[in-house]
Amino acid sequence: MTALDSVVREASLIVTCGPGGVGKTSTAAALALAAADAGRKVIVVTVDPARRLADTLGIDNSAGGDPVEVAGATKRRKGSLWAQMLDAESTFDRLIVDRAGDAQRAKAILANPIYRSIAGSLAGAQEYMAIERLHQLSTSGEWDLIIIDTPPSRHAIDLLGAPDRLVTFFSHPVYRVLTVPGRSLARITNAGANTFLWAIRRLAGAQVVEDTVEFFRSLSSMEAGLRQRAAETSKILRSDGTAFVLVSSPRAEAIDEAVHLKTALHAGGFPLAATVINLVHPTPSPLTGSKLKGLAAGPLADQLALHADLSMLAVDEAREMDTLRTLAGEVPVIEVPLLDDVQDLAGLAALGRLLC
Amino acid sequence: MLTVVGKGGVGTSTAAASLALLAARGGADVLLVSVDGKPGLGPLLGGEPLTGDEQLLRLIDGSGGRVRGRTITPKQAFGDYLELKGFGSLLRRAASAASFDVIAGSTPGMEHLLVLGKIKELDRAKAADLIIVDAPPAGHAAPFLRSATALRAAVAGGPVRDQANEVCAMLEDHSRSQCVLVTLPEETPVNEAIELAADLRDDIGLALAPLVVNACWADSPGARMSAAAAAKQQGVTLPVAARRALDEAVAFVRVRLDAQAEQFARLDAELPLPRVHLPRLPVARLFPQHLDVLADALAVEPMVPEGAGS
Numbered sequence: 001m002t003a004l005d006s007v008v009r010e011a012s013l014i015v016t017c018g019p020g021g022v023g024k025t026s027t028a029a030a031l032a033l034a035a036a037d038a039g040r041k042v043i044v045v046t047v048d049p050a051r052r053l054a055d056t057l058g059i060d061n062s063a064g065g066d067p068v069e070v071a072g073a074t075k076r077r078k079g080s081l082w083a084q085m086l087d088a089e090s091t092f093d094r095l096i097v098d099r100a101g102d103a104q105r106a107k108a109i110l111a112n113p114i115y116r117s118i119a120g121s122l123a124g125a126q127e128y129m130a131i132e133r134l135h136q137l138s139t140s141g142e143w144d145l146i147i148i149d150t151p152p153s154r155h156a157i158d159l160l161g162a163p164d165r166l167v168t169f170f171s172h173p174v175y176r177v178l179t180v181p182g183r184s185l186a187r188i189t190n191a192g193a194n195t196f197l198w199a200i201r202r203l204a205g206a207q208v209v210e211d212t213v214e215f216f217r218s219l220s221s222m223e224a225g226l227r228q229r230a231a232e233t234s235k236i237l238r239s240d241g242t243a244f245v246l247v248s249s250p251r252a253e254a255i256d257e258a259v260h261l262k263t264a265l266h267a268g269g270f271p272l273a274a275t276v277i278n279l280v281h282p283t284p285s286p287l288t289g290s291k292l293k294g295l296a297a298g299p300l301a302d303q304l305a306l307h308a309d310l311s312m313l314a315v316d317e318a319r320e321m322d323t324l325r326t327l328a329g330e331v332p333v334i335e336v337p338l339l340d341d342v343q344d345l346a347g348l349a350a351l352g353r354l355l356c
Numbered sequence: 357m358l359t360v361v362g363k364g365g366v367g368t369s370t371a372a373a374s375l376a377l378l379a380a381r382g383g384a385d386v387l388l389v390s391v392d393g394k395p396g397l398g399p400l401l402g403g404e405p406l407t408g409d410e411q412l413l414r415l416i417d418g419s420g421g422r423v424r425g426r427t428i429t430p431k432q433a434f435g436d437y438l439e440l441k442g443f444g445s446l447l448r449r450a451a452s453a454a455s456f457d458v459i460a461g462s463t464p465g466m467e468h469l470l471v472l473g474k475i476k477e478l479d480r481a482k483a484a485d486l487i488i489v490d491a492p493p494a495g496h497a498a499p500f501l502r503s504a505t506a507l508r509a510a511v512a513g514g515p516v517r518d519q520a521n522e523v524c525a526m527l528e529d530h531s532r533s534q535c536v537l538v539t540l541p542e543e544t545p546v547n548e549a550i551e552l553a554a555d556l557r558d559d560i561g562l563a564l565a566p567l568v569v570n571a572c573w574a575d576s577p578g579a580r581m582s583a584a585a586a587a588k589q590q591g592v593t594l595p596v597a598a599r600r601a602l603d604e605a606v607a608f609v610r611v612r613l614d615a616q617a618e619q620f621a622r623l624d625a626e627l628p629l630p631r632v633h634l635p636r637l638p639v640a641r642l643f644p645q646h647l648d649v650l651a652d653a654l655a656v657e658p659m660v661p662e663g664a665g666s
Contacts, residue, residue: 020364021545050544252641254365256396282608285601292592299586302578307605309638316640340611341543 003274003332004245005356008035008145011243011273013138013236017150017265018247019257023278025049026342026351027247028149029057029083033345034352036074036081040144043067043082045133047151052343057083073345082143086130135229138236243273248324250280250317255324262327275333276355277321282337283314357479357526358565359489361497361556362538363548367570370642371538371634372490373400374650379486380414380421381651387484388413388425391471391500392492398425402644408432424484430467433474440477468503469516472523479526498555501527501535505560530563537629538568541616550627566658567623567631573612574635580610623661630658 007014008031016028025046032044044057054060058068066084073081097106130148137146236242244265248258258275265272284307295301325333334355342351360372369390376388387410390397395405403413406427414423479487491497504523511517527533535556539549549567556562578586583602587594594602623631634653637646 022365051547052543249365250640251365253369253396255640282604284605284608285597287598287601295590295592298590299576299578299581300583300590300592302576303583303586303602303606306576306579306609307602310605310608313638313640316638320640340615343544 004031004034004276004334007031007243007245007273008356009038009040010241012143012145012241013134013239014145014147014243014245014273015150015237015270016147016245016247017261019249019254019261022247022249022254023342024247025053025149026348027245027276027278027355028147029053030342030348030351030355031245032081032083032145032147033073033348034356035145035147036079037076037349037352039076039078041078041080041082041142042145042147043084043137043143044147044149045084045086045130045137046149047086047130049085049149050343054085056344056348059083059085070345084133086133131230131233132226134236135233139232238269238271240271242271244270245273246275248275248277250277250320252320255320258324259327262324272331275324275328275331276336277324277333278336279338280321280335281310281313281317284310286311357475357487357489357533358536359491359501359533359562360536360538361491361501361552363545363552366538366540366545367634368538369394369397369490370400370647370650371536371568371570372488373397374634374647374654375536376423376425376486376488377401377414377647377651378654379488380416380423381419381655383416383419383421384485385421386423387478387487388423388490389475389478389487390425390427390490391429392490392496394490395427397490400642400644400647401425428471428474430470433470436474436477437470466503466507466516468500469507469519469523472500472504472527473519476523476526479532498552498560501556501562502560528561534563534565536565536568538570541569541572541619543615543619546619546622546627549623553627553629564629567627567629568634568654569620569623569631570634571636572633573609573616575613579606579613582606624663628661628663630660632656632658 014028014031016024016031018024025048028044028046032042035042046057046059049057049059051060057070067082068084070081070083093110096109130150134146134148137143246258246262246265248254262272262275287304287307292300292304295304321333321335336351336354339347339351341347358375360368360375362368362371372388376386379386388397388401390406395407398404398406398411398413401413401423403411403425406425408427408429410424410426412422413425416422475487475489478484492500504520504527507516508520508524511520537549537553537556539545553564553567557564581589583594583599583606586602587599623629632654634650637649639646
């Protein structure tokens with residue numbers, strides 16, 4: 001039993017974060033499966049799952065972002081596992097339709113070219129949507145446990161900072177000026193904003209300015225709600241029922257990123273429950289008592305080289321992991337060996353047993 | 357210009373640095389650019405961590421080639437752009453009226469376009485024989501490269517459209533600009549490489565250079581037999597414990613080799629680009645001497661699967 005065993009039984013929110021390519025989504029799904037097996041109703045929300053993992057969870061681009069129950073995940077009568085894909089564009093559209101007030105306004109926003117490019121690609125859109133989704137899930141009272149799988153690394157910090165940034169953004173003087181009622185830019189008299197708009201107009205062209213102003217203006221009807229939910233979400237992320245799980249691999253790039261993230265989590269007051277290091281290579285049994293130095297080339301020499309490489313790699317990985325372990329202090333570090341394939345339910349269950 | 361792209365964790369930065377080294381060995385003056393501000397590329401080539409100021413990372417004796425490096429973040433590119441357009445004194449005032457985030461963030465795709473625009477300026481000024489760009493990872497490589505085409509379509513006129521047009525002209529000129537896709541010989545990275553290739557080539561119209569498959573396991577006759585058989589072939593007797601230790605290591609590697617062969621076959625069928633295999637080095641952290649090994653591997657003539665274009 002590890003620290004994560006009690007986390008999956010007791011926490012109401014788990015957030016996994018870490019660099020790309022270390023099995024973060026698999027880890028989130030494995031924890032979700034373990035919690036469902038412990039009799040809880042669990043939803044795992046993921047941003048960009050690998051294709052086969054998405055298939056296993058029954059979510060893909062065509063699912064439209066609704067929660068899907070994962071068939072055959074658990075035999076427990078009480079527990080169930082659900083999965084949901086966070087698709088920024090479609091959820092943003094839905095948010096606009098739900099909150100814009102009237103259909104005509106919603107239509108105007110959806111047709112705005114600035115909105116169209118924001119919804120899909122603007123850095124931050126996905127993060128804001130994650131806040132909305134998290135808020136919606138956690139206030140619905142429907143779930144025993146919500147697991148959020150964040151986008152890789154640097155973007156995870158963006159995501160966690162998004163509630164606070166959103167509040168700052170809506171308080172920004174330029175935003176306030178941009179959203180004053182009235183259609184004409186001539187009505188904007190604030191000198192700072194004038195300079196700002198003049199600069200953008202020269203940099204980006206007049207049409208971009210008009211579209212941008214129009215877009216922010218149409219957003220203003222939703223501002224109070226967004227702002228309130230952002231503040232509430234910020235509180236949820238730091239509450240007692242929340243557990244952050246940092247996921248890494250023993251490779252140097254991943255370790256460096258994880259160290260960076262660990263520091264950022266601490267600085268942001270986000271509660272870290274455990275660090276998971278996936279994809280750890282095995283240490284082969286030592287080659288003792290054999291005197292094989294100077295062996296000529298051949299299959300046995302191949303095997304000795306291969307054994308030496310794996311041994312060297314294991315030592316090197318152990319040294320990298322020590323960096324993270326030292327930094328982790330009291331927080332438990334769980335090592336998970338390189339598994340053959342963690343993309344189906346059996347694989348996720350096996351990973352879950354190593355984690356919990 | 358070579359843009360090195362791949363999903364997170366596949367080693368795009370390593371590949372970008374090795375390519376830079378290879379080109380410099382051939383006598384080229386190379387500028388290596390990191391666009392997400394990752395400083396680690398500098399030490400990998402034996403220099404200081406990268407900053408917004410250009411620095412010399414490696415000078416190749418004999419060939420006259422060199423590798424210089426710098427980061428280009430949207431913020432730096434924005435400052436340069438303002439200066440280029442004669443906005444020097446305005447920058448301060450604009451910055452006091454609105455943070456950079458509000459300006460660039462309120463024009464979507466603008467951050468990427470600013471960076472690409474800066475690279476285009478460097479290219480136009482002939483700042484180097486070859487510019488190698490370590491592109492942003494994960495799902496961000498395609499939006500990065502698509503920003504110019506997207507803004508060209510979205511903006512009817514003005515400086516942004518001009519900028520977008522010029523960047524598109526650079527990216528779509530296949531004699532000036534190519535993309536190097538990096539992947540690992542594993543199922544998920546290969547899936548993602550196939551998808552990314554379709555996005556870049558068919559959707560955005562970019563030219564793809566040979567594919568780089570990073571961290572490949574080396575096959576050998578020894579990896580295909582038991583320790584007992586190998587010892588017998590070489591006329592050596594091994595204690596039981598040694599045989600067991602070798603069998604364990606061989607079994608582990610053989611599973612990887614089989615999985616890798618499967619992925620090579622999929623690449624042959626589904627992504628028929630010429631490709632280069634980089635060896636898997638038995639270390640967790642790479643140092644400059646490792647890059648020399650990888651540059652050697654990149655120098656090998658790419659293997660061409662059947663059905664691959666020239």
